[in-house]
Amino acid sequence: MSSYGRRILWVTLATAIVCVAIGLYIGLYLTNVPGSQAATRGPAGVTNLYLGTVPAAELTDPHPTWVSYYVVNPTSTNWKHDTTFVLPANSLVHVTIYQFDGDSGLRNPFISQATGTVGGNFLLNGKPTVAIDPDSASHVFAIPAIGLSVPLEGVPDNAKNPCSNAPCPLSMDHETISFTFRTPAKGLYRWQCFVPCAAGFIQGFGGPMQTVGYMDGFIKVV
């Protein structure tokens, strides 16, 4: 091959490698985020959202098996590892959370009181509650932009049948928290947990607490 031809080959090869590398960078890493899960429509215009919180994601998950939120069905038999929820605008959304994780305690006890829900309270295992003991909080579901914040009670340490990895059936020890809130106007909002539940990270706020798909996510109001 002539020297000119060889140079063309090297330059083309280098360009191709660079383009492939950029493509992999964008496709495999940068845009590797969870999908979005539409909430199910309930009776009479109320939208239902069922969530589950577990100490560790399922062992077959390709991502780290950190503590995580999941989207579940009402009987907790179908678990989807997703934290972006699509909700209708200016509507009532009824949220039920099956909480399977143990307690970690709130960093700021102020968050032990629910805010932003219809009625200003939530149902903890069927009982209307306004605030819980800060030390027994396991997680929080909060949308700060609309002032919604609901603390999730933790499964006691001496529970007989705790669940360790997703998916968790309702037969295992859990707390059921449910509340209703009104969605705002169309837009993209973020939600987060406020309990430092990321074991192994300083102040419990690293890893899953800072990763969309685990303890953080988006609300897409359409």
Next chain:
Amino acid sequence: MSTIAVTADRPPVWRRLIGFNLFMGIIGAIIGYIVGHTIGNQFTGANIAYYGPEAGQNDIAIFLGYFVGVVGFLAGLGFLNYPFRRLLGHPPTLAEHESEGEGIGRYFRLCTDHKVVAMQYLVGIGVFFFIGGLNAMLIRTELLQPNTHVFGANQYLTLVGLHGSMMMGMMTSGILGPFANWVVPLMIGSRRMAFPRIESLTFWLLMAAGVVLITTIFFGGFQTGWTGYQPLGDQNTAGYDAYIGFFALVGVSMCLLGFNLLATIITMRAPGMTWSRLPIFVWSVLATAVLMMLAAPMLIAALLMGAMDRTIQTAFYVAGQGGSSYLFQNLFWVFGHPEVYIVALPGFGIVLELLPVFTRKPLWGYRLAVSGMLAVSLLSFFVWQHHLFVSGINADLRPFYMLSTELISLPTGFIFLCAMGTLWRGRIRFTVPMLFCLAWAFNFLWGGISGVFLSDVPSDVTTHGSFFVMAHFHYTIMGGLVFTFFAAIYYWVPKMTGFKFNEGLAKVHFWTMFIAFNSTFAPLFALGFLGMPRRVVTYPTNLQGLNDWVSVSAFVLGLSMLVFLYNVVWSLVFKREPAEVNPWNSKSAEWQLPTPVPVYDFERIPVFDADPYPYGVEPTGPPVVAPAPGVA
């Protein structure tokens, strides 16, 4: 640089790969990483065991992996050979693989020819510059819309951190690496640097650092930005270990590079090259080298403590256990402020060095320029608290640091005065390097003035932590360093490679870059004033118009870089038109040598007898005089 010639008696490719070169270095790095990682995994404690070796989050394993990996990399390249040989009693030698191997091969090994190291730097830093630039394009893509996210929230912050780290870590040596290494020995009449092996080491350490930084995406990235503030960094997944490893290696490389240049300039000047005859570029290199040597260790110390916090759970930066978040901020900025002058000073040197050539006049105010550079260098250690004006530092300190920061604009003003004086009644030729130098003056003017705003505490309360700061440092660093980086490329690369650039493409590159650059960063001043903080993935919808304008301009800026790349490939790989020996009619020493410059640089060590800018002096001759016979 010759093409790859195939001759009958060259050994086959696989034979050529065995030896102390980059290939063996990569193998050494992989083996070293595995060894270090395995050793590190033996250290398990109550908290590290939570994840265990399988999850790849054992920070001790990762740090040890990087460390042993870098040692393996250097061993594969052959850097341990000379120390071992000396330990075994062999006599000292200077040159190593200087002319060994065919043309291309010299660039993939330890080579003590300062010109080879300079080319290695140019290409190596160029690669990382473009990776950093790609990240910038991706950042601006994300910021096109406040309520639609193209990338994940974590990944966006990693993009921001990667862009900043790559640029600050790599481009710090952006002019000193390629150009000081090439030009300074020639300007002072030396055949080599004071420590040729260390010179090569600084390059390979920088390349290792770049690879370490890129591995962050395999560990979850780092969400702290390039400043790596603690205790936020402590919360990060193992991607932050890659950030620490990167800056630790960059710090060592910077320190050694500065040390080498300083030693060379002080001890290896040829006869007649007195301090008052030193070209202004060499003075700027000297001022920068001092900063590099003194500031880099602070960064390494700050990061080492961060690494200890993450691994053996000390509490240097954790407030609840006796540490302080202020400690990191102060240590970082004691490095960080001299760092930005490390980035700015070589730009000053390039501009003042090139202006005499393209105005055909001596540098105006030589002593003023030198004292300006040295004053910037000295004062840069006394201003760092201006990054902490509203962070709750002792309020009594603020007026002092306001004064010291304002004062640093004085020596910077000297540089402008000297540039203006050199233009006065000159015969200006608007070559591409000259255009880039004039663009520097325009950009650094806005960068410098916005710096005065930021140094004023009440004004800083308005703009700290906002896009105003971003605009300020992009105008000074990109408008300063990157423009002069390109000026230096168009000026010296024809001599370094022996091939000329396509002038038309170069002018297209310049004008697109200049206009797009200003279009991208000028609106950021407004965005900062309108309340947009830094490093945010969303913003109020009323700012979308400005953000979109900035993003589109940034894409055009990226395109101008592609024009440059095309010019490089076309001119240096395909067209290869030989450059004249002295296309700019420069009277500087390096242009009096043939093209390409031979391995030994000078046939005889020159004796200097005139100042470096003998323009307008009759007879118009170069300052280098052939020595008397018998002088080597």
Next chain:
Amino acid sequence: MTGAQHFRRIVWLWLISSVILTPIVVLVLAPGMPPGNGTVEAAGQVTDNTVLLGLATPVALGVLVYFLYACVAFRERDTSGVVLDGPPIRGNATIQFWWLVVTTGLVLFLAGFGSVELLSDGAGGGQGPNPIAAPAQAKGDPALQVQVIAQQWQFTYRWPAYGGVETQHLELPANSVIEFHVTSLDVIHSFWAYQLGVKADANPGEDNIAYVTTKYPLTFNIRCAELCGVWHGYMYDTGHVVPKSQFASWITAQRVKYAPATKSLPPYSKTYFPDPQRRGG
């Protein structure tokens, strides 16, 4: 043309452009500048920025006019290819002296002016636990203390004068001096209340004090100005400055609303070191 003639031309060009542009900048552009005049400190920042702009305009024009003139007047007109040299002017002591004097004077003036602005009322910036500059207060009307607690990723506010109640949003009385105590529970944040002209970093274990003197009712945006993790860009809030009576009824209603939470709160303190701190969750 002689050097003196060039110099005169440049000076005229500079004078004319400065006389035209500086008043436009100072009188038209600057007064409308952010952060606006909603509080005394914000107005002080606008004044400060106006003075800076007013000085920066002629300085920038000086350099720009010179460079543009030089590029036009001193360009090489001989295109025959022969490269001729210019005059060997190596310096001018007089020019260097006056440049040094003028720039030093400018810098010292700016440093002095900035210090005066800063020390008069703190300029809305965080001054640490021992502030040296506070706004003058009316006798018998102490500053209203508000603790801004920054955490990942929202701001909450605690009111020591009202039973240590903590609230989710911030409302402030008009025509009052407010003393912000900014602290953090975890990493470094920064409390930036834009229209108030307040910016104070929140460091864990530190009490950063910033003052603001409110004037009339307004709405202000609060954003976090220091990268604090993944939701840094989403850490914002909206606050209101309201008439004093409205504020009194608001804070009373908040105390009632948040009574359950107040029972669990630790006693009010300048800094907090909440558990869990260590790794291990």
